[in-house]
Amino acid sequence: MPQTPKKYYEGAIGFVKGALYLLSVIIIIRIMITLFPEGSRTLFWVIALLGGIGSIYAFSKITEKFSDGTK
Incomplete structure (x- = not known):
C-alpha cells in the first residue's frame, strides 16, 4: 500500500521530534561539562540526566x- 502524504508528514514530524530531543540532551550535557570541568562527575551525571529527561518531557x-x- 503506497504511503499517503499524511504518512510522510507524520514521519517528518517524528524525525524532527527525535532530532530536537537529541539536540536538547546534547546541549544539556555540554552545559554541564562547562559548569563542572573538574568537579564531581557523579553530580554532573545526575544533573545532566535530570536535565535531559526534563528537556525531553x-x-x-x-x-x-x-x-x-x-488535526
Missing part, C-alpha cells in the same frame, strides 16, 4: 500542542 509537551492543532 518539555519538548514532547510542546510538540503535542502543535500536533493537536493540526
